[in-house]
Amino acid sequence: MAEISKDVMMELYYWLKLTRTIEDRVTILYRQGKIQGGAWTSHGMEAISVGYSLALEKDDIICPYFRDMGAFLVRRITPKRIFSQYLGRKTGVTGGKDGNVHAGDINLGIIGFPSHLADNYPVATGVALAFKMRGEKRVVAACTGDGGTSRGDFHEALNFASVRKLPVVFFCNNNQYAYSTPLRFQMAIKDVSQRAIAYNIPSETVDGNDILAVYSAAKRTYQRAREGEGPSFIECKTMRMHGHSEHDAAKYVPKEILEEWKKKDPVINYEKYLIEKKVVTSEKLAEIDKKIKSEVEEAVEFSEKSPYPEGKDTLEGVYKI
């Protein structure tokens, strides 16, 4: 990992911490009853989406899934737009049409996530197909959960990507549960990465809580894709530290597992790493954290003051005219 510069390390830290801070605030807003419907977070898994998205170039594309807050931030969806989205405001990413991170912004290279898990995998192959047809050296990163890999669209996407050697890297956030369903009821293999063998797609399993590992694997496989060598599959092993959504107490997860994984917290451990490796001082980190905190509070305030859309806005934008 010698090749990751200190600047990049610090940038990774910033987005990682911003993601954690924003989502912790989402949790609070949810508990305060300010978020209508449900709220989902990536608590404990933030390294994955931050890592895979920061490794991209500016004009690459992402097809995220609903635990990829980090990717939204890295690609410059502002905290204001994020909180406004959760609060159903006109100033949110989708202007109130959808909630949470069910959103996209084509100008920032983000394709909107459809709830239906793995639906974004075939979409990602099409993005890559466009790049390949036009001879562009761009790549696309797509992500889904361990659960999503059981869906047919996962299969159809990986197969097509491999047949046509498309510049796409598929990520899987393997947080060991699909809602309440443990891996043993989802698949009969030990590593999700084993699924890729069926398509002759090179795959690897990385520690999803190690942001440098995720970042490196992403960099490496994007490079492969850019050079015309086709798709890759990266399983990021991690653990979902909150319930499936913020209302879920997740009693089905054995306590010991959570305790064990708590020690592997991707944010805390990365902070320690940076200090140990003398990339940064703890004072400097505290400063960054403070800035993040105030940025987040400002965004919450902005969003709470933002107007709701009007009822009749419902009728706008069904068709592009």
Add this chain to the structure above:
Amino acid sequence: MAEISKDVMMELYYWLKLTRTIEDRVTILYRQGKIQGGAWTSHGMEAISVGYSLALEKDDIICPYFRDMGAFLVRRITPKRIFSQYLGRKTGVTGGKDGNVHAGDINLGIIGFPSHLADNYPVATGVALAFKMRGEKRVVAACTGDGGTSRGDFHEALNFASVRKLPVVFFCNNNQYAYSTPLRFQMAIKDVSQRAIAYNIPSETVDGNDILAVYSAAKRTYQRAREGEGPSFIECKTMRMHGHSEHDAAKYVPKEILEEWKKKDPVINYEKYLIEKKVVTSEKLAEIDKKIKSEVEEAVEFSEKSPYPEGKDTLEGVYKI
């Protein structure tokens, strides 16, 4: 293959030859314009469906696909019902409601094939699930083409079967083309059996033109399934010797390939084998063939004389009352 008795060998021969004879007759009927719509055959691939179905026990179940004429015959759908089916008669397997081998008969353990390729794979897992839940020692065999293995339902079925260790054996008739599409545009792997690794399902590739190989592999894997060891996947390599359907000249298949595979004809080679191994004399075979021929002609005659359903029969049987 010492364990296959002469009786079984002769039975395999009978069904193999009956399949070939019936389908050759279907081809003629089609050319005579007597079959409305399309006609699909398994010419050159007959060993697969005859092999996998004769290896079953009587109360096992099959979920065939549309090139599995042999399976229909082995499970005792009579030639009369078959031809009547092709000719749209009331006496056909579906009474005129569907054509070709788009048919089933639950009393004979045959689940009707839906055109949508691989749709019968999840259905097969459900059959196996019922067996497992009820503690029955039955198994189910399902078949699809190489093309069908690219569909999502293939993936969802194999995954579920493996997670729940269901007594199902999946067969794939790999005849190297899906309609006009060669394997290289369908998948990036050399053997379809490689797909099964993604599910931790034991798989093997057998010579689909060698009926004894198919039969043995089927027997072995049914045994595994019956003993509670879960699903298997068997790829049967073969070649589609006719067009996709009888109207298709298949110009997209290089002649040399067809010539090479002609030498591997599963019927002719099996005849030779039986004679060489002294399982039977050529006189005896000629006798059998003659019997088959007259049985087939009788069935054709019966079917051509059979009445069509009436128009208003259309309205019957939408719901079970």
Add this chain to the structure above:
Amino acid sequence: MKEISYIEAISEALKEEMERDKDVFILGEDVGFYGGAFKVTEGFYERFGEWRVLDTPLSESGFTGAAIGSALMGMRPVVEMQFADFISCAFDQIVNVAAKNYYRWGGATPIVIRAPYGGNIHGGPYHSQCPEAWFFHCPGLKIVAPSMPYDAKGLLKAAIRDDNPVICLEHKYLYRRIKENIPEDDFIVPIGKADIKREGRDITIITYGAMVHTALEAAKLLEGKEIDIEVLDLRTLLPLDKEAIFSSVKKTNKAMILHEATKTGGIGAEISSLISEEVFDHLDGPIIRIAAPDTPVPYSPPMEEFFIPNASDVIKAAERLAAY
């Protein structure tokens, strides 16, 4: 009699049927140990074990297909879609396999698909849809959509005992909001029979699901304006109870149809057409449909409120129709 919520009615129906018939089982995402996203099968795992309350991989097409296969073997599977929105992933297995098995080759396919549907819960475009019309145009299927605990229990039981594929649309807005006194004994509500939830002379409102409550609310308010509304709750959408529709319209001579699904191509269209085909001579005014606008279901509360038909929409339309 005992008071019970809509969701309890559904749980009870399932539990009683599973106790009555060992071939009945449940499969879907998180239905097992967790008891389902809405907790319909809470406690079932402990009671019936992991093979009768089966957590599946995330694969709607696969587990619907599996349900079909088991049904062909004589089992009575009940599939839970976590949200009705995800039924789209199993569309092919439902319309092409389940719905056509019996017609094509006599393969009886007694599966039940439970699907929590509808909006008003701030679920946004992917957790609020009303998918009924997609399946309504598919011969071979049956569809029920109860509005009350009694109907929910009785229809689900009838669905499980039916020899055909039945989609049970459970309006999730009603789950914990609607209660009713229902009998303690075993009962079913026959599939295909509508129910008059309020008698009236002036206008018939034909509706189902959560909108039954909206219609009743409007009817109450319209009392003050001396418009006497009859509320016909379809309960079953496929097959429609044409007789009940026609006889109510013959009585009131005016018909309104109300549904939460979007208007174009909704089930209201079929009902309107049937009325104009069969009882045209009895009509004293146009047949009016009230439905959601033709958009996805928006998330933000003011938009969702705008989207879902409400009592005041019904009142306005009723006043217009009464003037005929």
Add this chain to the structure above:
Amino acid sequence: MKEISYIEAISEALKEEMERDKDVFILGEDVGFYGGAFKVTEGFYERFGEWRVLDTPLSESGFTGAAIGSALMGMRPVVEMQFADFISCAFDQIVNVAAKNYYRWGGATPIVIRAPYGGNIHGGPYHSQCPEAWFFHCPGLKIVAPSMPYDAKGLLKAAIRDDNPVICLEHKYLYRRIKENIPEDDFIVPIGKADIKREGRDITIITYGAMVHTALEAAKLLEGKEIDIEVLDLRTLLPLDKEAIFSSVKKTNKAMILHEATKTGGIGAEISSLISEEVFDHLDGPIIRIAAPDTPVPYSPPMEEFFIPNASDVIKAAERLAAY
């Protein structure tokens, strides 16, 4: 002007659009070297190469999703379903991804899905279906269904240039049976505009696809009985050309709707409802629908003949309606 068949019109539209705009490309099963199951893209592979006429693995959901992704990147994909029946496998990608992208987050998704549909070719339950109503109840989609070569060519071109997902239903019974003289120059037929294929005073028949020809045949025969039929060809099913429907009905005061799809929940229901909602006062008789019975499409010729509406069905209904 030159005479051209319905299928040639479609091929020409594709070829011309691919030549006009390098972002237009085709994907689907066997569309490449083979030229497609119906030979619509014959010769395209040689002309445009394997990356613009792309043979896909057998995976309707996957390649429809791929089309969506490429469209989001500015491409103009045209997906070929080998038969419309198989569109059910891509249902989720179409109704939940393609149809909702733009509304939800502004992702314009200009994909075209070509689907050879309809019966009368002895295809049986899985090669004859009319899937239009499934997609008709899905805001965000457009659907066209031409009856003539001119319309087929012009609508497909308009669909390719449209910024929204458009399903092009090509009636495969018409492919080689219907010819017409069409202009040599580039033209489009605007999406959303119906067309009067025959003017008449007494009854309006609203129809589309192959049934336009059935209506015209019946209209001819009804001349002898002095019933003067107007045939309105919808051409576009979503969005419906309401104005054209209403203005024709206002003129004839009698409406019949004819489609090959099964009756319950078919598009005819929506048209009937719209008429009774909007021009009720102009009606001199019930709105009559003629459609296939509510069954899968049977294979055997006498059954298929019974199933598909024909001119004599139309004549009988017209006589009944004329008597009002």
